Amino acid sequence: MTTKQNIEEGTEFIPKFDDNGLITVIAQDEKTGQILMVAYMNRQALDLTIQTGYATYFSRSRQKLWKKGEESGHLQKVRKILVDCDQDCLVLKVTVDSGQCHVGYQSCFYRALKDNTNNSLEFIEKKVYCPKETYGK
Amino acid sequence: MTTKQNIEEGTEFIPKFDDNGLITVIAQDEKTGQILMVAYMNRQALDLTIQTGYATYFSRSRQKLWKKGEESGHLQKVRKILVDCDQDCLVLKVTVDSGQCHVGYQSCFYRALKDNTNNSLEFIEKKVYCPKETYGK
Numbered sequence: 001m002t003t004k005q006n007i008e009e010g011t012e013f014i015p016k017f018d019d020n021g022l023i024t025v026i027a028q029d030e031k032t033g034q035i036l037m038v039a040y041m042n043r044q045a046l047d048l049t050i051q052t053g054y055a056t057y058f059s060r061s062r063q064k065l066w067k068k069g070e071e072s073g074h075l076q077k078v079r080k081i082l083v084d085c086d087q088d089c090l091v092l093k094v095t096v097d098s099g100q101c102h103v104g105y106q107s108c109f110y111r112a113l114k115d116n117t118n119n120s121l122e123f124i125e126k127k128v129y130c131p132k133e134t135y136g137k
Numbered sequence: 138m139t140t141k142q143n144i145e146e147g148t149e150f151i152p153k154f155d156d157n158g159l160i161t162v163i164a165q166d167e168k169t170g171q172i173l174m175v176a177y178m179n180r181q182a183l184d185l186t187i188q189t190g191y192a193t194y195f196s197r198s199r200q201k202l203w204k205k206g207e208e209s210g211h212l213q214k215v216r217k218i219l220v221d222c223d224q225d226c227l228v229l230k231v232t233v234d235s236g237q238c239h240v241g242y243q244s245c246f247y248r249a250l251k252d253n254t255n256n257s258l259e260f261i262e263k264k265v266y267c268p269k270e271t272y273g274k
Contacts, residue, residue: 008240011258013250026163026172033170035163035219038226050255082172083258084245085238089175091246101222103145108221109228113150118187121148121220 008085016088017043022058023090027068027100030079030093036100037108039068041090053078055092072134074099099129145222153225154180159195160227164205164237167216167230173237174245176205178227190215192229209271211236236266 002014017023022040029036039057041049045065048056055076059066069075080093101108104127111121139151154160159177166173176194178186182202185193192213196203206212217230238245241264248258 011248011260013254013256013258024161024175026175028172035165035172035228038161038163038221047255050250081250082246082261083248083250084175085240085242085247089245091172103222105222108226109219110222111148111220113187113218113220117150118184119150121150123148124219 007087013083014087015046015083015090016086018088020060022060023088025055025057025090025092027055027076027092027094027096030095034107035109036076036094036096036106046090049078049092050081055094072099072102073097076100099134102131102135103127104129104131144224150220151224152183152220152227153223155225157197159197160225162192162194162227162229164192164213164229164231164233167232171244172246173213173231173233173243183227186215186229187218192231209236209239210234213237236271239268239272240264241266241268 007014015023021042025041026038027036040060042058045056045058055068055078057066057068074097076094076096078092078094082091100106105125106128110123110125112124114120114122144151152160158179162178163175164173177197179195182193182195192205192215194203194205211234213231213233215229215231219228237243242262243265247260247262249261251257251259
């Protein structure tokens with residue numbers, strides 16, 4: 001039986017997929033600690049990630065498996081897979097090259113809410129590559 | 138009109154809430170870069186977080202607003218709110234004291250998948266407080 005105790009304090013990996021069969025996954029640069037992106041995995045994507053050592057996600061918009069970097073070349077080599085207390089979220093500690101976001105930045109989190117506003121963003125990163133050259137081929 | 142261009146390259150903060158009115162939020166220790174937890178906010182929780190400077194989430198299990206630390210005392214002082222390219226996920230850079238996870242660890246991500254297994258976890262952190270003493274009162 002899977003109890004709260006097993007899930008939170010045990011050593012059995014029992015990832016909890018949501019009603020759509022997905023689990024939330026955060027990719028974090030192992031070296032710098034920077035959060036690169038958030039995506040989703042189904043069971044198959046998770047199994048492929050564990051088997052191959054490279055991150056494979058499930059694209060909700062395209063409704064199919066998506067090996068990160070299959071088009072751009074910006075793969076994510078998985079060094080460690082962490083799971084949270086209720087096992088419904090994963091952190092991948094990854095080794096990456098430059099440019100993980102499709103918009104051209106190293107991280108998808110390249111903007112921050114400006115201080116003392118509730119609707120205005122400021123850019124906190126510079127682009128590290130040109131997406132048109134990478135994806136426009 | 139909100140275009141993909143506006144959302145990804147603009148400076149307007151247009152957080153995208155899902156069908157349940159929620160957005161995924163990652164709390165990251167500003168100092169160490171450690172990912173502490175993942176939770177959800179509805180519009181009201183986000184507004185309260187911006188207004189007060191302390192993280193307020195929406196508890197899916199209890200279906201109500203939940204100021205992080207209201208019971209345990211382990212508040213999250215928000216230093217920066219980052220948003221990702223498609224604006225459906227936030228990172229809070231927070232300042233915290235010791236012990237952010239209700240199980241007793243600093244982070245909710247206190248276990249990792251063991252190398253060369255697909256179902257076995259190992260603990261990668263030590264408890265920093267006793268939950269029974271904090272929550273058992």
